[in-house]
Amino acid sequence: MSDPLEDFLAMLASERGAAANTLAAYRRDLxxxxxxxxxLPRADRAALASLxxxxxxxxxxSLSRKCSALRQFYGFLVDEGLREDDPSGALPRPRARRPLPRILSRDEVxxxxxxxxxxxxxxxPEAVRLLALxxxxxxxxxRASELVALPVAAVPRDAPFLHVSGKGGQQRLVPVSTRARAVLxxxxxxxxDKSRFLFPSRGAAGHLTRVRLFQLLRELAARADLDPTRVSPHVLRHAFATHLLEGGADLRVLQTLLGHADIATTQIYTHVDSARLVALVNARHPLRDKAVS
Structure with missing residues:
Protein backbone atom coordinates (compact mmCIF):
# COMPACT_ATOMS: atom_id res chain seq x y z
CA MET A 1 0.00 0.00 0.00
CA SER A 2 1.16 3.52 -0.73
CA ASP A 3 2.10 5.92 2.06
CA PRO A 4 -0.62 8.60 2.52
CA LEU A 5 2.06 11.13 3.43
CA GLU A 6 3.85 10.54 0.12
CA ASP A 7 0.53 10.72 -1.73
CA PHE A 8 -0.22 14.05 -0.04
CA LEU A 9 3.16 15.49 -1.03
CA ALA A 10 2.68 14.26 -4.59
CA MET A 11 -0.68 16.04 -4.70
CA LEU A 12 0.92 19.29 -3.49
CA ALA A 13 3.52 19.03 -6.26
CA SER A 14 1.18 18.09 -9.10
CA GLU A 15 -2.04 19.96 -8.31
CA ARG A 16 -0.78 23.01 -6.43
CA GLY A 17 2.62 23.34 -8.05
CA ALA A 18 4.43 23.42 -4.69
CA ALA A 19 8.13 24.20 -4.95
CA ALA A 20 10.82 21.79 -3.77
CA ASN A 21 11.57 23.86 -0.67
CA THR A 22 7.87 23.95 0.24
CA LEU A 23 7.57 20.18 -0.15
CA ALA A 24 10.66 19.64 2.02
CA ALA A 25 9.16 21.84 4.75
CA TYR A 26 5.85 19.91 4.68
CA ARG A 27 7.74 16.63 4.84
CA ARG A 28 9.75 17.74 7.91
CA ASP A 29 6.65 18.94 9.74
CA LEU A 30 4.59 15.84 9.01
CA LEU A 40 -0.32 9.66 11.56
CA PRO A 41 -3.21 8.83 9.17
CA ARG A 42 -5.16 7.08 11.97
CA ALA A 43 -4.46 9.52 14.81
CA ASP A 44 -7.59 10.66 16.65
CA ARG A 45 -8.49 13.99 18.24
CA ALA A 46 -7.00 13.02 21.61
CA ALA A 47 -3.68 12.20 19.95
CA LEU A 48 -3.61 15.51 18.08
CA ALA A 49 -4.48 17.39 21.26
CA SER A 50 -1.37 15.86 22.85
CA LEU A 51 0.78 17.75 20.36
CA SER A 62 6.74 27.33 14.00
CA LEU A 63 3.78 25.82 15.82
CA SER A 64 1.36 27.57 13.46
CA ARG A 65 3.23 26.22 10.42
CA LYS A 66 3.22 22.63 11.72
CA CYS A 67 -0.48 22.75 12.55
CA SER A 68 -1.25 24.15 9.10
CA ALA A 69 0.58 21.21 7.49
CA LEU A 70 -1.42 18.74 9.57
CA ARG A 71 -4.76 20.42 8.82
CA GLN A 72 -4.07 20.20 5.11
CA PHE A 73 -2.93 16.59 5.43
CA TYR A 74 -6.12 15.48 7.20
CA GLY A 75 -8.24 17.47 4.76
CA PHE A 76 -6.54 15.53 1.98
CA LEU A 77 -7.27 12.19 3.71
CA VAL A 78 -10.95 13.06 3.98
CA ASP A 79 -11.13 14.22 0.35
CA GLU A 80 -9.51 10.98 -0.80
CA GLY A 81 -11.89 8.83 1.28
CA LEU A 82 -9.06 7.56 3.49
CA ARG A 83 -10.81 8.90 6.61
CA GLU A 84 -14.39 9.73 7.43
CA ASP A 85 -13.57 12.37 10.05
CA ASP A 86 -11.13 15.26 10.27
CA PRO A 87 -9.49 15.34 13.74
CA SER A 88 -7.46 18.50 13.07
CA GLY A 89 -9.91 20.64 15.05
CA ALA A 90 -8.10 19.39 18.17
CA LEU A 91 -4.81 20.95 17.10
CA PRO A 92 -3.55 23.98 19.02
CA ARG A 93 -4.27 27.28 17.29
CA PRO A 94 -1.54 29.75 18.17
CA ARG A 95 -2.14 33.36 17.28
CA ALA A 96 1.27 34.32 16.01
CA ARG A 97 1.70 37.98 15.23
CA ARG A 98 3.80 38.27 12.12
CA PRO A 99 6.95 40.27 12.92
CA LEU A 100 7.78 43.33 10.87
CA PRO A 101 10.45 42.57 8.28
CA ARG A 102 13.95 43.91 8.85
CA ILE A 103 15.02 46.50 6.30
CA LEU A 104 17.90 48.83 5.54
CA SER A 105 17.42 52.59 5.31
CA ARG A 106 17.93 54.34 1.99
CA ASP A 107 21.24 55.74 3.22
CA GLU A 108 22.42 52.27 4.20
CA VAL A 109 21.44 50.83 0.83
CA PRO A 125 34.28 39.48 -12.88
CA GLU A 126 33.57 38.59 -9.23
CA ALA A 127 32.96 42.25 -8.36
CA VAL A 128 30.74 42.91 -11.40
CA ARG A 129 28.75 39.77 -10.60
CA LEU A 130 28.18 40.93 -7.01
CA LEU A 131 27.03 44.35 -8.21
CA ALA A 132 24.61 42.71 -10.66
CA LEU A 133 23.22 40.50 -7.88
CA ARG A 143 13.70 36.29 -3.97
CA ALA A 144 17.13 34.74 -3.44
CA SER A 145 15.96 31.43 -4.95
CA GLU A 146 14.59 33.25 -8.02
CA LEU A 147 17.76 35.26 -8.48
CA VAL A 148 20.38 32.50 -8.28
CA ALA A 149 18.40 30.23 -10.63
CA LEU A 150 17.85 32.83 -13.36
CA PRO A 151 18.72 31.44 -16.80
CA VAL A 152 20.54 33.67 -19.28
CA ALA A 153 17.40 33.46 -21.43
CA ALA A 154 15.49 35.38 -18.74
CA VAL A 155 17.35 38.55 -19.74
CA PRO A 156 15.74 39.88 -22.94
CA ARG A 157 17.81 41.92 -25.37
CA ASP A 158 15.35 44.72 -26.08
CA ALA A 159 12.85 44.84 -23.18
CA PRO A 160 13.36 46.15 -19.63
CA PHE A 161 11.90 43.03 -18.00
CA LEU A 162 13.08 39.73 -16.58
CA HIS A 163 11.09 36.53 -17.02
CA VAL A 164 11.02 35.07 -13.51
CA SER A 165 9.80 31.67 -12.32
CA GLY A 166 8.58 32.18 -8.76
CA LYS A 167 7.06 30.01 -6.05
CA GLY A 168 5.09 27.07 -7.36
CA GLY A 169 6.44 27.69 -10.86
CA GLN A 170 4.38 30.88 -11.25
CA GLN A 171 5.72 33.05 -14.06
CA ARG A 172 5.89 36.82 -13.90
CA LEU A 173 7.58 39.76 -15.61
CA VAL A 174 9.79 41.88 -13.35
CA PRO A 175 10.91 45.37 -14.40
CA VAL A 176 14.67 45.97 -14.53
CA SER A 177 15.97 49.49 -13.99
CA THR A 178 18.22 51.24 -16.51
CA ARG A 179 21.20 51.01 -14.16
CA ALA A 180 20.57 47.30 -13.49
CA ARG A 181 20.43 46.62 -17.24
CA ALA A 182 23.76 48.42 -17.65
CA VAL A 183 25.36 46.29 -14.93
CA LEU A 184 23.88 43.11 -16.43
CA ASP A 193 31.21 30.43 -18.20
CA LYS A 194 28.88 29.27 -20.99
CA SER A 195 26.35 27.80 -18.55
CA ARG A 196 22.67 28.36 -19.21
CA PHE A 197 22.46 30.08 -15.82
CA LEU A 198 23.01 33.81 -15.51
CA PHE A 199 25.08 33.32 -12.34
CA PRO A 200 26.80 29.96 -12.88
CA SER A 201 28.74 27.88 -10.41
CA ARG A 202 30.84 24.75 -10.63
CA GLY A 203 28.75 23.14 -7.87
CA ALA A 204 26.12 20.44 -8.27
CA ALA A 205 23.29 22.98 -8.66
CA GLY A 206 24.96 24.52 -11.71
CA HIS A 207 24.29 28.00 -10.41
CA LEU A 208 25.28 30.17 -7.48
CA THR A 209 23.68 28.84 -4.30
CA ARG A 210 21.53 30.82 -1.90
CA VAL A 211 24.03 30.10 0.88
CA ARG A 212 26.89 31.56 -1.15
CA LEU A 213 24.79 34.61 -2.06
CA PHE A 214 24.09 35.15 1.63
CA GLN A 215 27.82 34.91 2.41
CA LEU A 216 28.77 37.35 -0.36
CA LEU A 217 26.31 39.96 0.91
CA ARG A 218 27.52 39.72 4.49
CA GLU A 219 31.14 39.98 3.43
CA LEU A 220 30.31 43.10 1.42
CA ALA A 221 28.36 44.55 4.35
CA ALA A 222 31.44 44.28 6.54
CA ARG A 223 33.53 46.07 3.91
CA ALA A 224 30.87 48.79 3.69
CA ASP A 225 30.93 49.32 7.48
CA LEU A 226 27.42 47.91 7.91
CA ASP A 227 26.46 45.34 10.53
CA PRO A 228 26.63 42.03 8.58
CA THR A 229 23.96 40.47 10.79
CA ARG A 230 21.44 43.00 9.44
CA VAL A 231 22.03 42.10 5.80
CA SER A 232 20.59 39.22 3.77
CA PRO A 233 18.95 38.74 0.37
CA HIS A 234 15.51 38.93 1.98
CA VAL A 235 16.38 42.16 3.80
CA LEU A 236 17.16 43.76 0.42
CA ARG A 237 13.86 42.43 -0.99
CA HIS A 238 12.07 44.00 2.00
CA ALA A 239 13.94 47.26 1.42
CA PHE A 240 12.84 47.26 -2.23
CA ALA A 241 9.20 46.84 -1.24
CA THR A 242 9.24 49.33 1.64
CA HIS A 243 11.04 52.07 -0.26
CA LEU A 244 8.68 51.68 -3.23
CA LEU A 245 5.68 51.98 -0.91
CA GLU A 246 7.17 55.05 0.74
CA GLY A 247 7.56 56.53 -2.73
CA GLY A 248 3.85 56.13 -3.45
CA ALA A 249 3.62 52.69 -5.10
CA ASP A 250 0.19 51.04 -5.12
CA LEU A 251 -0.15 47.94 -2.93
CA ARG A 252 -1.58 45.89 -5.82
CA VAL A 253 1.36 46.83 -8.04
CA LEU A 254 3.72 45.86 -5.24
CA GLN A 255 1.94 42.50 -4.92
CA THR A 256 2.54 41.84 -8.62
CA LEU A 257 6.19 42.88 -8.47
CA LEU A 258 6.90 40.68 -5.46
CA GLY A 259 5.00 37.68 -6.85
CA HIS A 260 2.72 37.36 -3.81
CA ALA A 261 -0.29 35.10 -4.40
CA ASP A 262 -2.24 36.80 -1.58
CA ILE A 263 -2.51 40.57 -1.04
CA ALA A 264 -2.48 39.87 2.72
CA THR A 265 1.20 38.93 2.42
CA THR A 266 1.96 42.29 0.81
CA GLN A 267 0.03 44.24 3.43
CA ILE A 268 2.80 43.71 5.98
CA TYR A 269 4.61 46.59 4.27
CA THR A 270 1.84 49.02 5.21
CA HIS A 271 2.69 48.24 8.84
CA VAL A 272 6.37 48.86 8.15
CA ASP A 273 5.53 52.28 6.72
CA SER A 274 3.27 53.07 9.69
CA ALA A 275 6.01 52.06 12.13
CA ARG A 276 8.43 54.36 10.30
CA LEU A 277 6.00 57.28 10.59
CA VAL A 278 5.52 56.72 14.33
CA ALA A 279 9.27 56.57 14.85
CA LEU A 280 9.65 59.79 12.85
CA VAL A 281 7.09 61.61 15.02
CA ASN A 282 8.71 60.37 18.21
CA ALA A 283 12.16 61.45 17.04
CA ARG A 284 11.39 64.79 15.38
CA HIS A 285 8.27 66.29 16.96
CA PRO A 286 9.00 69.43 19.01
CA LEU A 287 7.11 68.01 22.01
CA ARG A 288 9.07 64.75 22.09
CA ASP A 289 11.09 65.79 25.17
CA LYS A 290 8.20 67.31 27.10
CA ALA A 291 7.18 65.35 30.17
CA VAL A 292 3.50 64.40 30.53
CA SER A 293 2.04 65.84 33.73
Missing amino acids: EGARSVLGD GPAWAALAPA ERFLGRAEEEAAGDR LELLYGSGL SRWLAVRA
Whole structure:
Protein backbone atom coordinates (compact mmCIF):
# COMPACT_ATOMS: atom_id res chain seq x y z
CA MET A 1 0.00 0.00 0.00
CA SER A 2 1.16 3.52 -0.73
CA ASP A 3 2.10 5.92 2.06
CA PRO A 4 -0.62 8.60 2.52
CA LEU A 5 2.06 11.13 3.43
CA GLU A 6 3.85 10.54 0.12
CA ASP A 7 0.53 10.72 -1.73
CA PHE A 8 -0.22 14.05 -0.04
CA LEU A 9 3.16 15.49 -1.03
CA ALA A 10 2.68 14.26 -4.59
CA MET A 11 -0.68 16.04 -4.70
CA LEU A 12 0.92 19.29 -3.49
CA ALA A 13 3.52 19.03 -6.26
CA SER A 14 1.18 18.09 -9.10
CA GLU A 15 -2.04 19.96 -8.31
CA ARG A 16 -0.78 23.01 -6.43
CA GLY A 17 2.62 23.34 -8.05
CA ALA A 18 4.43 23.42 -4.69
CA ALA A 19 8.13 24.20 -4.95
CA ALA A 20 10.82 21.79 -3.77
CA ASN A 21 11.57 23.86 -0.67
CA THR A 22 7.87 23.95 0.24
CA LEU A 23 7.57 20.18 -0.15
CA ALA A 24 10.66 19.64 2.02
CA ALA A 25 9.16 21.84 4.75
CA TYR A 26 5.85 19.91 4.68
CA ARG A 27 7.74 16.63 4.84
CA ARG A 28 9.75 17.74 7.91
CA ASP A 29 6.65 18.94 9.74
CA LEU A 30 4.59 15.84 9.01
CA GLU A 31 7.40 13.40 9.79
CA GLY A 32 8.01 15.30 13.03
CA ALA A 33 4.35 14.81 13.95
CA ARG A 34 4.56 11.14 13.00
CA SER A 35 7.55 10.69 15.33
CA VAL A 36 5.29 11.84 18.20
CA LEU A 37 1.99 10.24 17.20
CA GLY A 38 3.07 7.06 15.42
CA ASP A 39 0.37 6.17 12.89
CA LEU A 40 -0.32 9.66 11.56
CA PRO A 41 -3.21 8.83 9.17
CA ARG A 42 -5.16 7.08 11.97
CA ALA A 43 -4.46 9.52 14.81
CA ASP A 44 -7.59 10.66 16.65
CA ARG A 45 -8.49 13.99 18.24
CA ALA A 46 -7.00 13.02 21.61
CA ALA A 47 -3.68 12.20 19.95
CA LEU A 48 -3.61 15.51 18.08
CA ALA A 49 -4.48 17.39 21.26
CA SER A 50 -1.37 15.86 22.85
CA LEU A 51 0.78 17.75 20.36
CA GLY A 52 0.12 20.97 22.28
CA PRO A 53 2.25 19.94 25.29
CA ALA A 54 4.76 18.12 23.07
CA TRP A 55 5.35 21.25 21.01
CA ALA A 56 5.06 23.75 23.85
CA ALA A 57 8.64 24.94 23.46
CA LEU A 58 8.19 25.90 19.78
CA ALA A 59 7.94 29.51 18.68
CA PRO A 60 4.36 30.52 17.79
CA ALA A 61 5.21 30.83 14.09
CA SER A 62 6.74 27.33 14.00
CA LEU A 63 3.78 25.82 15.82
CA SER A 64 1.36 27.57 13.46
CA ARG A 65 3.23 26.22 10.42
CA LYS A 66 3.22 22.63 11.72
CA CYS A 67 -0.48 22.75 12.55
CA SER A 68 -1.25 24.15 9.10
CA ALA A 69 0.58 21.21 7.49
CA LEU A 70 -1.42 18.74 9.57
CA ARG A 71 -4.76 20.42 8.82
CA GLN A 72 -4.07 20.20 5.11
CA PHE A 73 -2.93 16.59 5.43
CA TYR A 74 -6.12 15.48 7.20
CA GLY A 75 -8.24 17.47 4.76
CA PHE A 76 -6.54 15.53 1.98
CA LEU A 77 -7.27 12.19 3.71
CA VAL A 78 -10.95 13.06 3.98
CA ASP A 79 -11.13 14.22 0.35
CA GLU A 80 -9.51 10.98 -0.80
CA GLY A 81 -11.89 8.83 1.28
CA LEU A 82 -9.06 7.56 3.49
CA ARG A 83 -10.81 8.90 6.61
CA GLU A 84 -14.39 9.73 7.43
CA ASP A 85 -13.57 12.37 10.05
CA ASP A 86 -11.13 15.26 10.27
CA PRO A 87 -9.49 15.34 13.74
CA SER A 88 -7.46 18.50 13.07
CA GLY A 89 -9.91 20.64 15.05
CA ALA A 90 -8.10 19.39 18.17
CA LEU A 91 -4.81 20.95 17.10
CA PRO A 92 -3.55 23.98 19.02
CA ARG A 93 -4.27 27.28 17.29
CA PRO A 94 -1.54 29.75 18.17
CA ARG A 95 -2.14 33.36 17.28
CA ALA A 96 1.27 34.32 16.01
CA ARG A 97 1.70 37.98 15.23
CA ARG A 98 3.80 38.27 12.12
CA PRO A 99 6.95 40.27 12.92
CA LEU A 100 7.78 43.33 10.87
CA PRO A 101 10.45 42.57 8.28
CA ARG A 102 13.95 43.91 8.85
CA ILE A 103 15.02 46.50 6.30
CA LEU A 104 17.90 48.83 5.54
CA SER A 105 17.42 52.59 5.31
CA ARG A 106 17.93 54.34 1.99
CA ASP A 107 21.24 55.74 3.22
CA GLU A 108 22.42 52.27 4.20
CA VAL A 109 21.44 50.83 0.83
CA GLU A 110 23.28 53.67 -0.94
CA ARG A 111 26.39 52.95 1.13
CA PHE A 112 26.06 49.23 0.37
CA LEU A 113 25.64 49.78 -3.37
CA GLY A 114 28.33 52.45 -3.39
CA ARG A 115 30.89 50.02 -2.00
CA ALA A 116 29.90 47.39 -4.59
CA GLU A 117 30.21 49.99 -7.39
CA GLU A 118 33.70 50.98 -6.21
CA GLU A 119 34.85 47.37 -6.18
CA ALA A 120 33.37 46.72 -9.65
CA ALA A 121 35.03 49.77 -11.22
CA GLY A 122 37.84 47.68 -12.74
CA ASP A 123 35.50 45.10 -14.31
CA ARG A 124 36.84 42.26 -12.15
CA PRO A 125 34.28 39.48 -12.88
CA GLU A 126 33.57 38.59 -9.23
CA ALA A 127 32.96 42.25 -8.36
CA VAL A 128 30.74 42.91 -11.40
CA ARG A 129 28.75 39.77 -10.60
CA LEU A 130 28.18 40.93 -7.01
CA LEU A 131 27.03 44.35 -8.21
CA ALA A 132 24.61 42.71 -10.66
CA LEU A 133 23.22 40.50 -7.88
CA LEU A 134 22.71 43.54 -5.66
CA GLU A 135 21.00 45.55 -8.38
CA LEU A 136 18.50 42.75 -8.98
CA LEU A 137 17.83 42.12 -5.29
CA TYR A 138 17.21 45.76 -4.41
CA GLY A 139 16.19 47.08 -7.83
CA SER A 140 13.72 44.33 -8.74
CA GLY A 141 12.86 42.71 -5.39
CA LEU A 142 13.68 39.14 -6.44
CA ARG A 143 13.70 36.29 -3.97
CA ALA A 144 17.13 34.74 -3.44
CA SER A 145 15.96 31.43 -4.95
CA GLU A 146 14.59 33.25 -8.02
CA LEU A 147 17.76 35.26 -8.48
CA VAL A 148 20.38 32.50 -8.28
CA ALA A 149 18.40 30.23 -10.63
CA LEU A 150 17.85 32.83 -13.36
CA PRO A 151 18.72 31.44 -16.80
CA VAL A 152 20.54 33.67 -19.28
CA ALA A 153 17.40 33.46 -21.43
CA ALA A 154 15.49 35.38 -18.74
CA VAL A 155 17.35 38.55 -19.74
CA PRO A 156 15.74 39.88 -22.94
CA ARG A 157 17.81 41.92 -25.37
CA ASP A 158 15.35 44.72 -26.08
CA ALA A 159 12.85 44.84 -23.18
CA PRO A 160 13.36 46.15 -19.63
CA PHE A 161 11.90 43.03 -18.00
CA LEU A 162 13.08 39.73 -16.58
CA HIS A 163 11.09 36.53 -17.02
CA VAL A 164 11.02 35.07 -13.51
CA SER A 165 9.80 31.67 -12.32
CA GLY A 166 8.58 32.18 -8.76
CA LYS A 167 7.06 30.01 -6.05
CA GLY A 168 5.09 27.07 -7.36
CA GLY A 169 6.44 27.69 -10.86
CA GLN A 170 4.38 30.88 -11.25
CA GLN A 171 5.72 33.05 -14.06
CA ARG A 172 5.89 36.82 -13.90
CA LEU A 173 7.58 39.76 -15.61
CA VAL A 174 9.79 41.88 -13.35
CA PRO A 175 10.91 45.37 -14.40
CA VAL A 176 14.67 45.97 -14.53
CA SER A 177 15.97 49.49 -13.99
CA THR A 178 18.22 51.24 -16.51
CA ARG A 179 21.20 51.01 -14.16
CA ALA A 180 20.57 47.30 -13.49
CA ARG A 181 20.43 46.62 -17.24
CA ALA A 182 23.76 48.42 -17.65
CA VAL A 183 25.36 46.29 -14.93
CA LEU A 184 23.88 43.11 -16.43
CA SER A 185 25.44 44.03 -19.78
CA ARG A 186 28.80 44.43 -18.04
CA TRP A 187 28.39 41.08 -16.33
CA LEU A 188 27.47 39.26 -19.54
CA ALA A 189 30.57 40.77 -21.18
CA VAL A 190 32.99 39.45 -18.52
CA ARG A 191 31.16 36.21 -17.68
CA ALA A 192 33.42 33.43 -18.96
CA ASP A 193 31.21 30.43 -18.20
CA LYS A 194 28.88 29.27 -20.99
CA SER A 195 26.35 27.80 -18.55
CA ARG A 196 22.67 28.36 -19.21
CA PHE A 197 22.46 30.08 -15.82
CA LEU A 198 23.01 33.81 -15.51
CA PHE A 199 25.08 33.32 -12.34
CA PRO A 200 26.80 29.96 -12.88
CA SER A 201 28.74 27.88 -10.41
CA ARG A 202 30.84 24.75 -10.63
CA GLY A 203 28.75 23.14 -7.87
CA ALA A 204 26.12 20.44 -8.27
CA ALA A 205 23.29 22.98 -8.66
CA GLY A 206 24.96 24.52 -11.71
CA HIS A 207 24.29 28.00 -10.41
CA LEU A 208 25.28 30.17 -7.48
CA THR A 209 23.68 28.84 -4.30
CA ARG A 210 21.53 30.82 -1.90
CA VAL A 211 24.03 30.10 0.88
CA ARG A 212 26.89 31.56 -1.15
CA LEU A 213 24.79 34.61 -2.06
CA PHE A 214 24.09 35.15 1.63
CA GLN A 215 27.82 34.91 2.41
CA LEU A 216 28.77 37.35 -0.36
CA LEU A 217 26.31 39.96 0.91
CA ARG A 218 27.52 39.72 4.49
CA GLU A 219 31.14 39.98 3.43
CA LEU A 220 30.31 43.10 1.42
CA ALA A 221 28.36 44.55 4.35
CA ALA A 222 31.44 44.28 6.54
CA ARG A 223 33.53 46.07 3.91
CA ALA A 224 30.87 48.79 3.69
CA ASP A 225 30.93 49.32 7.48
CA LEU A 226 27.42 47.91 7.91
CA ASP A 227 26.46 45.34 10.53
CA PRO A 228 26.63 42.03 8.58
CA THR A 229 23.96 40.47 10.79
CA ARG A 230 21.44 43.00 9.44
CA VAL A 231 22.03 42.10 5.80
CA SER A 232 20.59 39.22 3.77
CA PRO A 233 18.95 38.74 0.37
CA HIS A 234 15.51 38.93 1.98
CA VAL A 235 16.38 42.16 3.80
CA LEU A 236 17.16 43.76 0.42
CA ARG A 237 13.86 42.43 -0.99
CA HIS A 238 12.07 44.00 2.00
CA ALA A 239 13.94 47.26 1.42
CA PHE A 240 12.84 47.26 -2.23
CA ALA A 241 9.20 46.84 -1.24
CA THR A 242 9.24 49.33 1.64
CA HIS A 243 11.04 52.07 -0.26
CA LEU A 244 8.68 51.68 -3.23
CA LEU A 245 5.68 51.98 -0.91
CA GLU A 246 7.17 55.05 0.74
CA GLY A 247 7.56 56.53 -2.73
CA GLY A 248 3.85 56.13 -3.45
CA ALA A 249 3.62 52.69 -5.10
CA ASP A 250 0.19 51.04 -5.12
CA LEU A 251 -0.15 47.94 -2.93
CA ARG A 252 -1.58 45.89 -5.82
CA VAL A 253 1.36 46.83 -8.04
CA LEU A 254 3.72 45.86 -5.24
CA GLN A 255 1.94 42.50 -4.92
CA THR A 256 2.54 41.84 -8.62
CA LEU A 257 6.19 42.88 -8.47
CA LEU A 258 6.90 40.68 -5.46
CA GLY A 259 5.00 37.68 -6.85
CA HIS A 260 2.72 37.36 -3.81
CA ALA A 261 -0.29 35.10 -4.40
CA ASP A 262 -2.24 36.80 -1.58
CA ILE A 263 -2.51 40.57 -1.04
CA ALA A 264 -2.48 39.87 2.72
CA THR A 265 1.20 38.93 2.42
CA THR A 266 1.96 42.29 0.81
CA GLN A 267 0.03 44.24 3.43
CA ILE A 268 2.80 43.71 5.98
CA TYR A 269 4.61 46.59 4.27
CA THR A 270 1.84 49.02 5.21
CA HIS A 271 2.69 48.24 8.84
CA VAL A 272 6.37 48.86 8.15
CA ASP A 273 5.53 52.28 6.72
CA SER A 274 3.27 53.07 9.69
CA ALA A 275 6.01 52.06 12.13
CA ARG A 276 8.43 54.36 10.30
CA LEU A 277 6.00 57.28 10.59
CA VAL A 278 5.52 56.72 14.33
CA ALA A 279 9.27 56.57 14.85
CA LEU A 280 9.65 59.79 12.85
CA VAL A 281 7.09 61.61 15.02
CA ASN A 282 8.71 60.37 18.21
CA ALA A 283 12.16 61.45 17.04
CA ARG A 284 11.39 64.79 15.38
CA HIS A 285 8.27 66.29 16.96
CA PRO A 286 9.00 69.43 19.01
CA LEU A 287 7.11 68.01 22.01
CA ARG A 288 9.07 64.75 22.09
CA ASP A 289 11.09 65.79 25.17
CA LYS A 290 8.20 67.31 27.10
CA ALA A 291 7.18 65.35 30.17
CA VAL A 292 3.50 64.40 30.53
CA SER A 293 2.04 65.84 33.73
